[in-house]
Amino acid sequence: MAAHSDLTGDPLLGSDAQQRFLPTRFNVQGKALDIKGVPCSKLACPQCHLLIPRQLLEMEPFFISILGAPGSGKSYFLAAMTWKLRSILSSQFGLSFGDADPEANQLLINYEEELFLNSDDDKLVALRKTELEGGELYETVNYGSGRTVQYPKPFVFPIQPEAGHQYGAHSRRLARALCLYDNAGEHFLPGNENANRPVQHLAVSRVLLFLFDPTQHPKFRNACKDQSQDPQILKNVWSNRQDLVFQEAANRIRNYKGLPAHEKDDRPLVVVVTKYDAWCSLASGKPLKEEWVTSATQSAYQGLNLKQLRNISRQVREIVSKYAPEMVSAVEGFSSDVIYIPASAQGQAPELIEESGYLGIRPKDIKSMWIEIPMLYALHRSVPGLIATVKNGEQKKKVSSSTRQKTTDRDHSSSPS
Numbered sequence: 001m002a003a004h005s006d007l008t009g010d011p012l013l014g015s016d017a018q019q020r021f022l023p024t025r026f027n028v029q030g031k032a033l034d035i036k037g038v039p040c041s042k043l044a045c046p047q048c049h050l051l052i053p054r055q056l057l058e059m060e061p062f063f064i065s066i067l068g069a070p071g072s073g074k075s076y077f078l079a080a081m082t083w084k085l086r087s088i089l090s091s092q093f094g095l096s097f098g099d100a101d102p103e104a105n106q107l108l109i110n111y112e113e114e115l116f117l118n119s120d121d122d123k124l125v126a127l128r129k130t131e132l133e134g135g136e137l138y139e140t141v142n143y144g145s146g147r148t149v150q151y152p153k154p155f156v157f158p159i160q161p162e163a164g165h166q167y168g169a170h171s172r173r174l175a176r177a178l179c180l181y182d183n184a185g186e187h188f189l190p191g192n193e194n195a196n197r198p199v200q201h202l203a204v205s206r207v208l209l210f211l212f213d214p215t216q217h218p219k220f221r222n223a224c225k226d227q228s229q230d231p232q233i234l235k236n237v238w239s240n241r242q243d244l245v246f247q248e249a250a251n252r253i254r255n256y257k258g259l260p261a262h263e264k265d266d267r268p269l270v271v272v273v274t275k276y277d278a279w280c281s282l283a284s285g286k287p288l289k290e291e292w293v294t295s296a297t298q299s300a301y302q303g304l305n306l307k308q309l310r311n312i313s314r315q316v317r318e319i320v321s322k323y324a325p326e327m328v329s330a331v332e333g334f335s336s337d338v339i340y341i342p343a344s345a346q347g348q349a350p351e352l353i354e355e356s357g358y359l360g361i362r363p364k365d366i367k368s369m370w371i372e373i374p375m376l377y378a379l380h381r382s383v384p385g386l387i388a389t390v391k392n393g394e395q396k397k398k399v400s401s402s403t404r405q406k407t408t409d410r411d412h413s414s415s416p417s
Ligand SMILES: Nc1nc2c(ncn2[C@@H]2O[C@H](COP(=O)(O)OP(=O)(O)OP(=O)(O)O)[C@@H](O)[C@H]2O)c(=O)[nH]1
Pocket: 068, 069, 070, 071, 072, 073, 074, 075, 076, 077, 127, 128, 129, 130, 131, 183, 184, 185, 186, 230, 274, 275, 276, 277, 278, 343, 344, 345, 346, 347, 348, 349, 350, 359, 360, 361
């Protein structure tokens, strides 16, 4: 992409965009020179002309799709998760984690700052509902003849083992550019598929995260209403048939991948059962503790205890299948590799903001629970060796009173292939 400020105008991106060009001249550092002779550092795709963070060429991209109905908590989940990963991936797992391009990740950075670095931390704040279109989350490309496509913008985070990591010597091979998207839930509503607004990351993503929100389910709400003050439990704030939302996403994945109806998808599917604070009375009622599923390894870092995680998954599956059996059959009908992980971005109920009518939370009250666990599991499953695992020894923890259920999750080795 041209660097000189006079070089604007692109046939696909419009008159304000910097010019795109096929470089033919380079300086001694190997940087392309634009026609005004200015060295350029930004790269663009030759087909759609959109910017590509350099790390995507240097590291293998690793797409993760985050799906869920409108209001299921995707934006809070993303913000709380990236905030947590920034503080623990290096110190507890020996992995470097940062923004490929802070400008491109700005929206997510703003969410994080609003929730976790707010100087007025006693004032109710609310993240905006994710837009269905617009410049912050989508890039518009005009291919001519009336064909305009809106591509969702990824948030890109390079992840790689640091020197002290057990596979620090394999750092380049294990490095990944993690690409995450914040799609509006409406994109996944039945009947809302649009060829001009593709969500093709669904097909290429290595792991699917489906956010199931029990507060949108009448039977969950009914079961929790005496134990919770959450307006989402006491009133019908959000109400979507989440099994149908999932089915819609599953059908699109089948279409994109050409997967026949009788075959199951074999990628890991993580059902993140969100807003744990609101439905924890159906489990043990206790806050989720990281040490239930992570513990020290022989190295300086932590590892993931898969046995414990699966044990908790079985218990959560049992709760979901008691109140929303249609959800369990939708996800297990599609995927042969499902795990259920409870999480809470806020750790407590939001309150009504009188002026705006939104539900908000005071930053000082946020106590996220297990918000990083789905991603640690996703990383472990897709890039063996990146996240260490621990065998056991830890005492079994219970999130619910009963644990009978077969699991659909399997054992996986954790050495780099
Ligand atoms: N109790 C509770 N409420 C939560 C939690 N996380 C999010 N919420 C509430 O859920 C509502 C929706 O959250 P969002 O993150 O905006 O949902 P979304 O899935 O991004 O919604 P769309 O952008 O419309 O698709 C907000 O009112 C939040 O206050 C949580 O951990 N606990």
